[in-house]
Amino acid sequence: MDRLVAAIKGEKADRIPVFCNLLDQGAKELGLASLHDYYQSGEYVAEGQLKMREKYGYDNVWSLFYVGKEAELLGCQKILFSPDGPPNVEHFVIQSYDDIHNLEIPDDIIHHPVFAEELKCLQILKREVGGRYPICGYVTAGMALPALLMGMDKWFELLFMGPPEVRDELLAKCSLFCQRHIAALRELGVDVIVYANPFGSTDFMPLQYIIKTGIPWMKQDLSAGTQGIVYYCGGARFNQVIESIISQIGIKTYYLSPLDDIATGKQIINGRGLTCGVINDIKLIDWSEEEIRQEVKRMLAAGMAGNKFLFGTILMPYKIPERNIRAMLDAVYEFGQF
Amino acid sequence: MILEKVIAAYSEAVFDTDRDKAFEVIHAAIAQGVTPEDIVFKVVIPSMEQMIKAISEDFDANLAQHFMASQIASQVTDEMVAQFQTSPETIGRVVIGTSHGDMHTLGKRIVSGCLRSLMIDVIDLGVNVSAERFVDTALEHNADIIAISSMMVHTARSEYGCLAVRQLLKERQLEGRIKIIVGGAPYTWDTELYNVVLADAWASDGISAGKVIKDLIMGMHK
Numbered sequence: 001m002d003r004l005v006a007a008i009k010g011e012k013a014d015r016i017p018v019f020c021n022l023l024d025q026g027a028k029e030l031g032l033a034s035l036h037d038y039y040q041s042g043e044y045v046a047e048g049q050l051k052m053r054e055k056y057g058y059d060n061v062w063s064l065f066y067v068g069k070e071a072e073l074l075g076c077q078k079i080l081f082s083p084d085g086p087p088n089v090e091h092f093v094i095q096s097y098d099d100i101h102n103l104e105i106p107d108d109i110i111h112h113p114v115f116a117e118e119l120k121c122l123q124i125l126k127r128e129v130g131g132r133y134p135i136c137g138y139v140t141a142g143m144a145l146p147a148l149l150m151g152m153d154k155w156f157e158l159l160f161m162g163p164p165e166v167r168d169e170l171l172a173k174c175s176l177f178c179q180r181h182i183a184a185l186r187e188l189g190v191d192v193i194v195y196a197n198p199f200g201s202t203d204f205m206p207l208q209y210i211i212k213t214g215i216p217w218m219k220q221d222l223s224a225g226t227q228g229i230v231y232y233c234g235g236a237r238f239n240q241v242i243e244s245i246i247s248q249i250g251i252k253t254y255y256l257s258p259l260d261d262i263a264t265g266k267q268i269i270n271g272r273g274l275t276c277g278v279i280n281d282i283k284l285i286d287w288s289e290e291e292i293r294q295e296v297k298r299m300l301a302a303g304m305a306g307n308k309f310l311f312g313t314i315l316m317p318y319k320i321p322e323r324n325i326r327a328m329l330d331a332v333y334e335f336g337q338f
Numbered sequence: 339m340i341l342e343k344v345i346a347a348y349s350e351a352v353f354d355t356d357r358d359k360a361f362e363v364i365h366a367a368i369a370q371g372v373t374p375e376d377i378v379f380k381v382v383i384p385s386m387e388q389m390i391k392a393i394s395e396d397f398d399a400n401l402a403q404h405f406m407a408s409q410i411a412s413q414v415t416d417e418m419v420a421q422f423q424t425s426p427e428t429i430g431r432v433v434i435g436t437s438h439g440d441m442h443t444l445g446k447r448i449v450s451g452c453l454r455s456l457m458i459d460v461i462d463l464g465v466n467v468s469a470e471r472f473v474d475t476a477l478e479h480n481a482d483i484i485a486i487s488s489m490m491v492h493t494a495r496s497e498y499g500c501l502a503v504r505q506l507l508k509e510r511q512l513e514g515r516i517k518i519i520v521g522g523a524p525y526t527w528d529t530e531l532y533n534v535v536l537a538d539a540w541a542s543d544g545i546s547a548g549k550v551i552k553d554l555i556m557g558m559h560k
Contacts, residue, residue: 080439080441080466082439082492082493082496084492084496085439085490085491085492085493086490086492088439088440088441088442088490089441090441090466151441151442151443151444152442152443152444153405153443153444153447154443156402156405156444157409160355160357160402160405160406161357161409202398202400203400203401204400204401204402205400205401205402206355206400206402206403209402235523235527258527280527280528282491282524282527282528282531283527283528285491285495285528286528286530286534317491317492318492319491319492319495
């Protein structure tokens with residue numbers, strides 16, 4: 001935690017903080033037969049997170065199981081598990097506009113039966129590493145959540161071509177869920193909330209749309225404050241949006257896209273918050289250890305000047321060999337020293 | 339002269355993701371005597387080709403524009419084709435779907451819309467499609483191309499995905515008759531991945547896929 005606090009203040013610790021997002025790999029670490037088994041138990045997920053942090057020495061743990069958990073809280077009945085990758089939402093809760101009207105947002109997420117295992121996981125993480133390592137939670141923005149409930153193409157169709165009153169009803173409900181989810185995670189002691197919004201990226205939407213329509217909805221999602229909130233667009237680029245987000249919403253941490261230029265992102269943020277340089281972790285599957293080392297070196301050279309910088313990954317693919325995870329982390333620990 | 343103005347106005351509406359305006363332009367052109375055939379072949383297709391060219395030259399279009407361009411073009415084409423004097427000939431046929439284990443729908447919908455507007459037949463198999471179903475359907479419908487969309491790296495690289503389709507084409511000696519194209523986020527993050535999964539081609543976005551597929555089909559029909 002000291003490294004993160006130092007980075008936030010613009011001070012130097014021994015090295016920059018490293019957020020390495022290993023999720024599914026916990027099953028392998030525990031010797032479990034399947035990801036399905038792993039994700040049935042909060043104890044398993046907590047143990048997996050603690051073991052992997054201990055083994056590799058990075059600086060964060062996750063309370064997130066998989067992104068589709070939010071859809072399950074809203075009624076999704078079927079998740080498609082894979083042997084070697086993140087689970088997918090298979091049952092879409094919204095099949096018709098009537099389903100939007102009937103969609104109910106739980107008042108109490110913490111005591112919701114679907115949240116029980118995440119609650120257990122969070123309690124264990126808090127007990128074991130609370131205050132020492134940042135505990136991360138993941139919340140999908142109100143504008144992005146409909147994609148998990150009806151599929152991305154149906155959501156695009158409603159967003160751009162559907163009845164405005166139906167679209168706005170769904171956005172209002174999803175924003176309410178987002179607010180309640182953030183409140184629940186904060187109440188449970190989550191330190192860092194990754195606020196995931198691909199619709200806040202210029203790869204997804206025109207800049208003017210983000211400014212005119214996206215930002216007002218983001219303000220509503222984050223009406224309880226931006227403490228601990230990390231702006232993240234699911235790996236999509238957002239350097240062009242940062243200025244508007246800082247001036248209108250006040251988020252202080254930016255988890256860039258691997259395709260964003262780190263130096264440019266940092267220049268735009270200009271000391272007003274933390275910048276996270278994010279590696280293209282899909283390439284970690286095939287890159288050699290030397291290629292990884294050079295890429296990390298390049299990224300840190302672009303981002304470390306002036307502090308207020310950390311290193312991160314997206315959701316690390318299951319197929320990345322362990323030696324490449326180690327090569328990446330060893331390089332960050334070496335080049336990330338002050 | 340009328341057509342040039344129609345193309346400019348229609349393209350502007352598509353760029354602005356304004357579906358109502360695009361249809362207004364098309365209906366006004368029809369009212370002025372432009373034929374449905376000319377709308378498709380001299381407005382919709384050239385406009386789509388202009389967009390493909392702009393994207394290939396680093397024009398930074400976003401996903402919303404890709405989606406709306408393909409949907410508007412596809413809907414205008416459907417409306418116009420229904421009014422053609424004679425049924426149009428298609429360039430070729432594509433079987434499209436999301437790879438085994440993948441439930442993401444947006445990419446293939448953009449590609450499908452784009453292809454329909456380029457007068458290419460599309461058979462959409464939906465999501466989580468097995469290799470056998472891709473190949474069997476392509477054979478049954480005499481398709482030229484199997485298009486496989488993947489949003490996640492493990493579904494792109496899976497032994498049940500593109501690799502299995504390639505294996506089946508090889509076993510059934512269909513490789514000279516049916517080509518495989520892949521697309522989706524993992525291919526954008528790793529531009530050599532299409533080689534790893536043994537595809538014939540890939541496209542970086544749904545609109546560009548239209549050109550890649552059209553070129554593949556033209557090459558096969560030479």
